[in-house]
Amino acid sequence: MxxxxxxxxxxxxxxxxxxxxxxxxxxxxxxxxxxxxxxxxxxxxxxxxxxxxxxxxxxxxxxxxxxxxxxxxxxxxxxxxxxxxxxxxxxxxxxxxxxxxxxxxxxxxxxxxxxxxxxxxxxxxxxxxLDQIMEGEHQVQIVGQSAAMTQVRDLVTRVASTRSNVFILGESGTGKEVVAKVIHAASARRLQPLIRVNCPAIPSQLFESELFGHIKGAFTGAYESRKGKFELAGEGTLFLDEISEIPLDLQAKLLQVIEARSFTPVGGTSEIPMKARLVAATNRDIKELVGQGRFRDDLFYRLNVFPISIPPLRSRREDIPDLAEHLLAHLQKEFGLKKRPILSETIDVLLRYDWPGNVRELRNVLERAIVLSADGPIAPVHLPEELLTLGSGHSAHDFHGHVDQFKRRLLIDALQHTGWKKKEAAARLGLSQRAFSHYVKRYDLDRDRPEDA
Ligand SMILES: Nc1ncnc2c1ncn2[C@@H]1O[C@H](COP(=O)(O)OP(=O)(O)OP(=O)(O)O)[C@@H](O)[C@H]1O
Ligand SMILES: [Mg+2]
The missing domain is CATH 3.40.50.2300 (Response regulator)
Incomplete structure (x- = not known):
């Protein structure tokens, strides 16, 4: 129409x-x-x-x-x-x-x-x-086999085919934008645009015009009529990133549009139906902001029809090896470099760190490591100092978790080296077969076993 x-x-x-x-x-x-x-x-x-x-x-x-x-x-x-x-x-x-x-x-x-x-x-x-291809992001995927990420993928698949608004919550760098892209790509809207609005980047006096468009001459500087993001998104997906940063008066405006399912360009005379699906994201504790009266509760409930929480990387460390492989492959392709291995000692260092900047920080660390490692494999020396000299108190609260991760990594390495022959892997680690079987069960190692092993 x-x-x-x-x-x-x-x-x-x-x-x-x-x-x-x-x-x-x-x-x-x-x-x-x-x-x-x-x-x-x-x-x-x-x-x-x-x-x-x-x-x-x-x-x-x-x-x-x-x-x-x-x-x-x-x-x-x-x-x-x-x-x-x-x-x-x-x-x-x-x-x-x-x-x-x-x-x-x-x-x-x-x-x-x-x-x-x-x-x-x-x-x-x-x-x-074309934009998507230029960005090289036509193949976004959510990597990670942890229970938490498996659940995220499951929620994404389930919500993709619906019309529900989605609210993505997670610390900075946890992959909120990745999840938004995958929701769009997995939905029937995939051939329609995915439009991202970086809320904090828009000056508040231009907010309505950016979102709803404007008619030529509607205000000083409006030299031509322009469609807003709501209209550009069409029947696609409108991704409201960092939505907690919208001032209260504009939150009211946004709520009104969502409730009416239509909007009017600034200076315009007729309403345009809103057909895009809304996906919002924030790295703040949104419930706390609602409690403090800094985010409207009615808007929150409108957006929060289907919440998806992405846990921080430090509470799903088992995703680190997969993420590292994935990000390295991506970065190497981006830089036009030959694929080179990452040493298991390097992975061990990555597993011990707390990642306050989450997956984005991991990506940055790997990017630096690729540059430093020149042609050879990626070794611990290519990692930043703060990862190598972890202060004792740094992650002490999760001491046992780290030890477990470390053990698990050693066991997987041994299995990989021996082509998943458990007897040889046990010998390699100097463990009895009984002890080894115990660990296989305890750490659910068969989960990582490749199809052909
Ligand atoms: N599960 C994942 N699988 C693959 N790549 C991921 C995953 N999570 C994050 N990334 C990568 O990590 C980087 C940061 O992700 P993204 O931009 O989606 O995070 P964000 O939560 O939106 O961060 P911010 O709050 O800072 O905006 C990107 O390069 C993204 O490709
Ligand atoms: Mg983001």
Missing amino acids: SRILIVEDEPKSVRLLSLVLEDKGHTVAQAANLEQARRLLGGELFDLMITDVRLPDGSGLDLLEQAHENQPGLPVIVVTAYGNVTDAVRAMRLGALEYLQKPFELEATAIVVDKALEQDKIRAEHTYL
Whole structure:
């Protein structure tokens, strides 16, 4: 369903066009002359404009320029008198997408309109896909076999196919954006855009305009009409990142839009339905902010239909080896470098650290290590000082957990070296077979066994 502006002075032609368009489920606005058309273009955002060339107060071709100045990228179909090739050629030169000849043929008209809307949609999708490929993120995945991450993946799969709003909670660098991307990619909306709003980055006086769009001249500096993020997201996903940073008055505005499921561009006169799914994220303790009255509880409940919590990396250390492999592969590809191994001693150091910056910090540490290790394997010396000289008190609260992690890693290493032959692995570690079987059970090592071993 699209919003289409018809600029045409002959009532018969208007009726015919409206009939064809409304039949297809589109919404139609009409202008009988240039002046009316200019007023409408100045007050609303359209998906398509169909304009006659000959109008009572001038040429529709002049409107074309103004429309593009107002709203760049607006697709326009120009209507010419039968056989008037000059007008048609001029229209195309001025940026019209298509032209139609009068008298209208119902079928031809429907086809041209469909084609124009389709072409515009393809262009938008194309730009979006290109962006994704350029970012190299067309293959995001949530890595980690810990119980916590298995549950996160499970929740993501379950919520992806629904329309529910999602709230992602987790410390900085835990992978909130990764989860948002995967939800989008796993949903039926995947071919529609995923639009991210980095809430703290928007100055509060521009917030409404960024989110809901604005009409040319709505405020000083609004030189052209622009669609906001809500409209750009279309039927896709709108990712409101760091949402806790929105000031209270704008929280009220946002709540109003979510409840009405429609919004009005700044300076605009008509409402636009909101169809995107909302995914919000924060690294703050949002319940505490709600308790302090710094985040509206009604907005919180609207957004928090389906919460997903990502635990900090230090409470799911068993994900570290997989994450390290994954991030290294990514970084090496990004840098165009040959794959090189990471020594198990290096992994052991990574397992002992507390990762206040979570997965992002792990990524940064590995990026540095790749640079330092030049051609060889990634060794502990390539890690930052603070990882190697862990203060004793640093992670003492989880002493046993760390020892367990360390043991588990040694056992897995031995199994990997021996192709999962338990007898040889036990011998390698100087353990009795009985002790070894005990550990296999205790640490659930068969979970890590590759299919072919
Ligand atoms: N489970 C995961 N699987 C794969 N990569 C991950 C995972 N978690 C995080 N990453 C990687 O770690 C980095 C940080 O992740 P992301 O940007 O999603 O975190 P965030 O929670 O949004 O952080 P912030 O609160 O700082 O915005 C990214 O490079 C991301 O690709
Ligand atoms: Mg983030």
